[in-house]
Amino acid sequence: MITPTSASKGHREVKTKNILAWGMGDVFGSGAMTITGLWLLYFYIEVAGLSPAAAASIFAIAKIWDGITDPVMGYITDNIRTRWGRRRIFFLLGAPLSLTFALMWWSGYGYFWYLGTYLLFSTVFTLLMVPYDTLPAEMTTRYDTRSKMSGARMLFAQATAFLSALIPGQILAHVADKEQAFMLIGLVFAILFSLPWIFVWRGTWERDNLPPPQTQQGLMKTLGALYREMASTFRLKTFRIHIMMYVGGAVALDIFGSLFMHYMTYVLQVGAGLASQALSLMTLCQFFAIPIFTWLCIRIGNGHAYKIAISLIILSLLWFSQLSASFTYITWLLLGGAMMMGFARGGTYLIPWNVYNFLPDVDEAYTGVRREGIYAGVMMLTRKFSQALALFIVGLALEGFGFTKGAESQSAAAINGIWWVFVVGPGLLTILAMTGAFRFRLSQDRHAVLITELERLREGGKPEDAPAAAREVVETLTGHRHANHLWENKAHAQPAILQESRQPS
Template identity: 25%
Template sequence: MKRKALIGWGVGSFTSAALVGAVGLLHLRFMTDSLGLAMGMAGLLVVASKIYDAAIDPVVGVLADRTRTRWGRHRPYLVGGALLAAVSLVMLFNVPTGLSYTGLLVWSGASLLIFSTAYTLYRIPYLAIGRAITQDFHERSRLMTFSVYGSSFGGLAATAAAPWMLSLMGGDRAAHGLLAMVLAGLVALGGIATFLLIDATSEGHAATTPHITFRQAAAAIAANRPFRALIAFKVTMFAGLTLHGAALPFYTRHVLHAADKSLGSIFLLQTLGMMASQAGWVRIAGRIGRRQALMLAALAEAAAMCAWYLVPAGHPMPWALVLGGVEGLCVGGLFFGLYTVLTDTMDHARHHGPASAEGVLAGVFVMVEKGTAAFGTWVFSAILSAVGFVSAHDAGSVQSAGVVNGIVLSLSVLPAVAAVLACLFLRAPAQGQAETAGIPQPPAVVDQDAALNTALPTAMVAGAVAMVMTLALSSSPARADAARPGAPPSPPPAISAPATPVPANGVTIPRISAGVDGKSYLDTVTLPRAPGSDPLAINARLYTTDTEIGVSPPGTFIDWHRVSSPRLLIVLSGTLEVGLGDGSVHRLQPGTIVLANDTVGQGHTSRSVGSVPVMAMTVRLPREDPLRSRASSCPDGVAPEQCVANSLSIQHNPQPVPKP
């Protein structure tokens, strides 16, 4: 096995993982929170694109097997598919401004279809090449570890570095577009590098193989029992994984109230866990077999997903980070097992089929991946729609108790049940069946007793089922406030007008500022005491530039933004919710005065919550020295003798005026 083919296989996995990771993690939330599309409609667009994607997978697989070029059957698709995928990635997150609601739907739907086509053109030929690179049992295990390494780095770029960069660039709609351009460049370079590193020799001189017909392709699938079992496992397992992955960004924002930076940290630790686990999974597969190792990884992932049910919302760290790393260890075994068992089933097709059908099997393998991803996404969007999730376009981010319950269960118990059920399709075959099926096994597995081979998965499945049922009947700390029927979740901390007398040295009010890291945070500032004012009264007399009074209807949302100049924000009526870059969310009640001074950095978000419109007054201050005090309370241009403030008769605790 050539070293450059080994590296090329890893680079190819990086490219596909970066693609699916970025879109799967960010695009649904981008459509709801940045474009303002309703959750049900956004989920429908994703599901429709994945159904289309799944439908064309077997067709692309057959076409790839029938392709004849001097570069081999499958290699040309690596470049073409990657370049088209890069273009589609830019389109997905760079939506033209000024589009109507219908225009947003059309653009988003068309971009998803182009992305689906590009991903299929790249992913299926890439998987088909894997079987031809090597047929040795141990070399193939080593090859698949490079695939997981590539997937890990791709996932790192898409799900850890991307949220971190997104938060650094402001997290708004424009930041999503810029981030997409960066990822698109990585995807294009990855496809070109894979083409160059995996040459025609690595593809196994496939250009001389006979053409395969669609009937032969169907016959090859029907005759391949190990492949059918693998597909049944993958359908069930990936339905749960997709549900789990779709729920995680909503869980961190709406249940834990954590910033996107924490989401990136979770995926970073998950990626590191995937990479660190590979040597261990190779040893496990060598001792108990690839199929048993795949089942063990699935059950371990079920346990890890259940553990999210127990994360306390008030203090999620470090528990959320630890679970991210543990899930990485489990997912590393899942992908290692899936890829190795897939190439083993390709060997079976080679020995029992009428023609070479690597592309056909890869097409079906990817088809069910996308089909179940569509199903999992649809289930999640349907659950949130049923429990009353409200998108940014419609209302505020404080969700009901039912929404919190739906997110928590979608993240933990429901996908764990799917993982346990998936293992039932990988029950051990009868003694000797694995060898006759054409799946290579290490000597230690071939000599195992059949009873032990059956008892091990049965015991693991029974234990996992018991654990899932126990958690399903218990109460989750993350939804403790939602445990009572009809009880709303705990609202963000409220900032209201001070009820106690102001301090003698000046008026103290909350202030929104930007830290050295560009994140906004909340502290307090004491306004300077007006010179020459009544010694028994507290006056703050500032220079201002202009004043604005605005009324926002319920549900108005403004994404991440900073102020162009410092200003005093006074809430007159209604409730205004402000989200800060440090992950905290605060509510401004009527009578509240806040100094918004985050003129640099990420800024903050604002949202009108409740059923009452928010009326607020904005008093803009000079950008330079905004808290500079005025010497006089008389308006500019008014003579002192004409200034009413100079002739006021102020009395403290005056004696009552006698009645006549």
């Protein structure tokens, strides 16, 4: 059992209970992203009465705010020092604030209420999830253990995703007043999202022997250095490829999810009950996909496993694009497509976050310092930006194609528009994701070589003295020559990437 005063007590064995305790945090993380991705745009347009363009603007404005808060939070968690740690302290602060999630789902308020509550939710999400994402790299260096932690995280995430489809569907089916129904939905999930953090707090720990915090003089200089450091992550070849995979797959699925109810209702003309069943089945299959893809990541590697997941998305899109309300067995065909997409979603959501756990190791080989917080900030910003981009695209597309909010039927132009955005938009994004998967080179064997080289460098070794195999791995993963690191200045905790200019290999 972890106490506040023993948050960092040296090297520990990551046991099953620790893996499960950490994984519970994504009940909030992926759960909140899932329910907002599936239902928030629908709520804004069909219940709150916002136009599609107004709803889209909320997501766009929020991303400007996230562009400030996410990297700032990453910087803070890298440099704050408290008796409760630099990461886990925020679980105590953020857990009660997660209850504010319920405010987004109140009806009868104007545009600025919905904008303000969404900004508040985004801030609380950043406060909790940026430090949360850093912990696997803090707790262990083992490839298989981190993969298991990612798998556990996604099991909780997909279980919550299933509830995010099932519970709202059941509430909407039994509560006739949609305004009351969504208020109840918000309250139920706000309570659910606040519960896991005590377990995360007690079952995790942080790295020992932290370097001194970075120091800058003045707010503007600090922010300037922060954004330069944030931008520097994209100098890492593996990270650039990772972002191609992550954004391509995530935005494709976000567009699919945000338009799913509209596609079922207006294009396929099936009832809300059947559409809700398909959505629930899809999220249930996501849950069962997680252990399968976790095994694939360990067995054949993240890149190859991701190719399978993206291929399933493409097949699912083709499947849905060919369905018609006139088909005799439309119910079974629809449920079959939902199962296929569910397995695709499980792998597509799991693998990038599994890869993320190893990025700080690659970065340390290049910079000489540990920057889990910065990478967590960038990843969180990318995730929220990708979902907001998807909802923004969908909102503007509905507006552009003449979608009429609250109408029982839509024009032919609006229905055709929904079809094109639902099928073609995600299809194009999967090409980006697949391209990244074919270029991905971070394997279990290469990671083992990388860890050995990092241990040698930490003990005072010089990059120019690296064995040939280690040099090849570092240069393949970073995209830069393995030389001229400022490891002797590591104690100052200033990233070498900000201190020197280096040529790609």
